[in-house]
Amino acid sequence: MGRQPSAKPTSFDIAYLAGVSQPTVSRALRGSKSVSAATRANIERIARELNYTVDKNASSLRSQRTHTLALLFFEDPTPDQSMINPFFLSMLGSITRQCALRGYDLLISFQQMHNDWHVAYQDSHRSDGIILLGYGDYQLYRSKLEHLVEMDTKFVRWGSVSDDSIGLTVGSDNVGAGMQAGRHLIEIGRRTIAFLGDASDHAPEFQDRYAGLCRAMEGAGLSPDPALQRDAVSSEESGHAAARALLASGRAFDAIFAASDLIAIGAMRALTEAGRRLPQDVAIIGFDDIPAANLTSPTLTTVMQDMKSAGELLVDALLRRLDNLPVERSILPTRLIKRQSTAV
Amino acid sequence: MGRQPSAKPTSFDIAYLAGVSQPTVSRALRGSKSVSAATRANIERIARELNYTVDKNASSLRSQRTHTLALLFFEDPTPDQSMINPFFLSMLGSITRQCALRGYDLLISFQQMHNDWHVAYQDSHRSDGIILLGYGDYQLYRSKLEHLVEMDTKFVRWGSVSDDSIGLTVGSDNVGAGMQAGRHLIEIGRRTIAFLGDASDHAPEFQDRYAGLCRAMEGAGLSPDPALQRDAVSSEESGHAAARALLASGRAFDAIFAASDLIAIGAMRALTEAGRRLPQDVAIIGFDDIPAANLTSPTLTTVMQDMKSAGELLVDALLRRLDNLPVERSILPTRLIKRQSTAV
DNA sequence: TGCCATAGGGTATACGTATACGCATAATAT
């Protein structure tokens, strides 16, 4: 038909065709109950026919709500520029879905931590609230978080749900997960369990996982050896290096709990290179259940986080926050996925 | 100091403090040359002090440009709900970065193909243009693309850059990539090369890869055997099934070119299960260079696409399109990553 | 000296929607 790309219809056009005033159109489409059923139906029909869409800008400007959430990824700068933590990517799907379900748009930006944090504040202007996602040095952005709080910016964070965490936090039960992993290793007869991952308060989540491991060991009458804990950030290289250092130390160990799958995969490489058999000599457990965990040889036992619920909870919590409803921190249970790397 | 969370400052506030009118503030901040340097500097200083940010909604409403691009992922519905093609995710980073660089926001949405395509049109209302990303049945959304064109919606697409493709397309040189793969396999002495992947026009990209393979074989005096081509969609299961079917057919082959890494990984599993040695009995090449390709055993030779440039080109092309500048389809070169699965 | 171009910036207004009010009409209560 080639109908001319008629200018975008406005609520006035609809109003004219329906023989009502513009505000009535607005009310009808937004579901105000002070519009008669007949009028509303008529307006909706015309709107559909004209392919009418509410102008988001005008609507937001007037109502002062953008109906948009901002998702901020922040990570420590890595040499591997283009890589995004696969773990967070897997949350993206559920966050998007949940936003759509709740009628919100999702604005995305990636940030290097060293960047001007002002962007977060800026983003808070083009969205009703922010979701913060990132592994990284917690101490580094602690002050930035405080700044956001001071600015009264609405946000939720994925991370360690500890008492001193700033702002509203949703996270896995990292301590519990550490215990799950520890108990499993103990069950299969391991006694000297190493931990690969930063255990300082720069990485509260890793710290919690280590704490869980220690608790499991103590519960079984074992005492964790601090010398078997090695710092590592979440990357294959870092895991490889940490495992090599551990091997070089000469200390004996028969199991490794890695704070992330990437660390575990790096460690597996180092162990294999050193001639250790997996899992006979060293059993190993990772964290995150990234797709690659099922492709390594041996396949990697790991702790799965409930990403689906995570995304939903983050969005829900933020929306409640926006409505000034009471909202509490959420702790999500985790699940141990047993694979070959702990199959004895 | 606890300065009260003063209401968001507007350009009027800045104007008042600077002793000028509101439009002057607008002009100064947008870089109009009809503002004296001194005035501009003063305005910028005050704006910074007040943490002023231009209200996107008001700005967009007035100028009728949103300075936002929408990214639409669409995929065939898979049983594995939460998964997103890792290949596209890796493009996300560069797209985001490029958007930020060009001063655009990025709005994200995921779509199942069977969903009402109207959303794409809707998204076109809240953004200046759309980037379409997705593997899937091309014929299925062909008509939808035509609809977008008819609506005069500005968009770019990642996909097969063939003559009949609709709208502006950016994509890898799939035919060239197929030739690269084919030549490499021939170089290492393989003569009967199978292809796993849909070769119909429902998947133009796969079709192109197959065409490239055939061309390489013909160039070497070999004739491709149609019986060695097996349909598969981009998933491990599908690759596994296709490879099993191929094995079951009893036809001899000494190499496989898979249309995606996921297919290749599934095929490797099937081959191993059938007792074929990789790469001695069967050499195999994948496509995409997903992270997992480096973790399989043997590690997987694959074709790497230039995702970084891809994102940049997509954004650039779309922006040129928005400015009504001439813009052509882009074909990106690919690179063969040689690993153990073809190391003889 | 008179004229005009130019720089610099003010005035008025439009963008499209949402909401506070007000005002009928009709339904109900007294």
Place this chain on the structure above:
DNA sequence: ATATTATGCGTATACGTATACCCTATGGCA
């Protein structure tokens, strides 16, 4: 029958910015 309250909708206006247009002062030039 009058007072009261809902119902359904129109009127007026605000949201914060960008831009078309207009005005003033200055300097250059003949």
